[in-house]
Amino acid sequence: MNKKKLKHIELFAGCGGMSLGLEAAGYNLYLANELSPMAGETFAYNILNETLEGNHSPNKTLWIKSQFAKNEIDKRLRENPFEATNGTFSDIEDDTILDNKLLIGDINKLLSVFEEKPTFIDRIRESEIDLISGGPPCQSFSLAGLREKDNHKNTLPLSFAQIVGLIQPKTVLLENVKGITSPFTENGKKYYAWLEVSKAFVLEGFVPVCMMLNSKYFGVPQNRPRFILQAYRKDIFDKLYNKKRNNEILKVSNEFYNAVTKNKKSLDKVTTKDFKYFDIESRPNLFDGIILPKITVTKNEFITSVEAIGDIRTPRFLYKVNGVKGKYAKTLNKIFRKKFPHDLLIKNHEPRNHSFLIRSRFRFYQVIEQFQNGLKKGAVDLFTGKNVSDELREKLLGEFSHHKLLFYDKTNSREIDIIPENIDEVEELIKLIPTKKHSQRALQEFEPAPAQLTIPDDLCHYHSDHPRTLTVREMARFQSFPDWFEFKSKVTTGGKMRKFEVPQYTQVGNAVPPLLAKAIGDNLKKQLDIIKES
Incomplete structure (x- = not known):
């Protein structure tokens, strides 16, 4: 050859x-x-x-x-x-x-x-x-x-x-x-x-x-x-x-x-x-x-979300490129070789700041992503204000009773993870966290990521400890970039500048x-x- x-x-x-x-x-x-x-x-x-x-x-x-x-x-x-x-x-x-x-x-x-x-x-x-x-x-x-x-x-x-x-x-x-x-x-x-x-x-x-x-x-x-x-x-x-x-x-x-x-x-x-x-x-x-x-x-054999980003789940930690634990990440760094300092830290892994309402909404997405037998659609209908039958409401409560949602305790001014006692509590929470975006969803832990990786707010992490959007680095992992590859310029943009600016999230999402x-x-x-x- x-x-x-x-x-x-x-x-x-x-x-x-x-x-x-x-x-x-x-x-x-x-x-x-x-x-x-x-x-x-x-x-x-x-x-x-x-x-x-x-x-x-x-x-x-x-x-x-x-x-x-x-x-x-x-x-x-x-x-x-x-x-x-x-x-x-x-x-x-x-x-x-x-x-x-x-x-x-x-x-x-x-x-x-x-x-x-x-x-x-x-x-x-x-x-x-x-x-x-x-x-x-x-x-x-x-x-x-x-x-x-x-x-x-x-x-x-x-x-x-x-x-x-x-x-x-x-x-x-x-x-x-x-x-x-x-x-x-x-x-x-x-x-x-x-x-x-x-x-x-x-x-x-x-x-x-x-x-x-x-x-x-x-x-x-x-x-x-x-x-x-x-x-x-x-x-x-x-x-x-x-x-x-x-x-x-x-x-x-x-x-x-x-x-x-x-x-x-x-x-x-x-x-x-x-x-x-x-x-x-x-x-x-x-x-x-x-x-x-x-x-x-x-x-x-498809590579799953947990295989792709599970080893860098906590952005506040400082991860070294040479110290990654995941097999998938090691494979990428081996295929796409480059000389770099032995103690090089993984870049582009800063989490975005979210309000309680956004975190609570993402937790809701994480929970309903696990629903089976058509109940996920029912939960989405409930979330988006569509009519839900009493029978379906009962079934949804049965599902929600296995999961903690993120509520706000006004008495003690703090966020709390608790299992809802009834469907009314779920509906009250939903009223606090409405959204006009119908494309938002959580990653499935044991499935590959969905295709839409250009807009950062469309996806949130799969793990209940992390009700947040993905970092640029996590999105880069899903696109198969090695960890030494560093994205430059602004992290994100908005307004009129969307028409011509290509920030880090867009760079990753648009990449081959x-x-x-x-x-x-x-x-x-x-x-x-x-x-x-x-």
């Missing part, structure tokens, strides 16, 4: 989850691009070993455009990236070396740089890039809709594909949410974003293979469905196809490529009847490491799980090795 490191470019790099996984799979980063300076700060620190804090001029992190000079790094890190595109400052000159660099800014500005300075593309192509990866927003993308250009996000998948077309890597990896497979309507016509994105790559000379997988099958303790498109440059695909001509997956892709190239001037003729994606839930046998990544964890990236990267690398050996 060829041990040579492959080269990859990361677009929409985020905080570095994809790059971290690909590095463990044997890829060297050639170049990365990320819109958000906040996420970019985390990427630079962990992937490029470059600290951006303090007014100095970084060497490996360059701004495509900014309203601030290079030595005003603190201002750049808090700059609205959508306003930065109109700035007069740029770190990219004709003689700039892009190798091992992170470029902060809009991908469309990067595309303009490549089009205006073709020598950059020449240099990159001489390096023979093996993989370009990334996760552009694709939910409403259609090649037809691009004529309107009414939504900035609608152009991003095309920009991704165009850069791929310019650089001509051997392979491509695109990650996106499950929603990309749901149809949307535009000008009275129904479109499927995943299909439109696939067409865009064919137009650039690449053959796509599409799949729906779930991170939990690859050792990630999270029930996280994800759409994956991996594409091959046509000459690479042909070599793979010649070796595995009877492969069902490659046949589907080959026929789709031919259909798109035949109908370039009338792409609407190519529909979902001409292509399909392969779902890990319905066709697990195809995820065998030949074309699709190999399943590494079976249904009876490194273990998933490694599994896909391993598989693509194996395919390139097979082709190389032929």
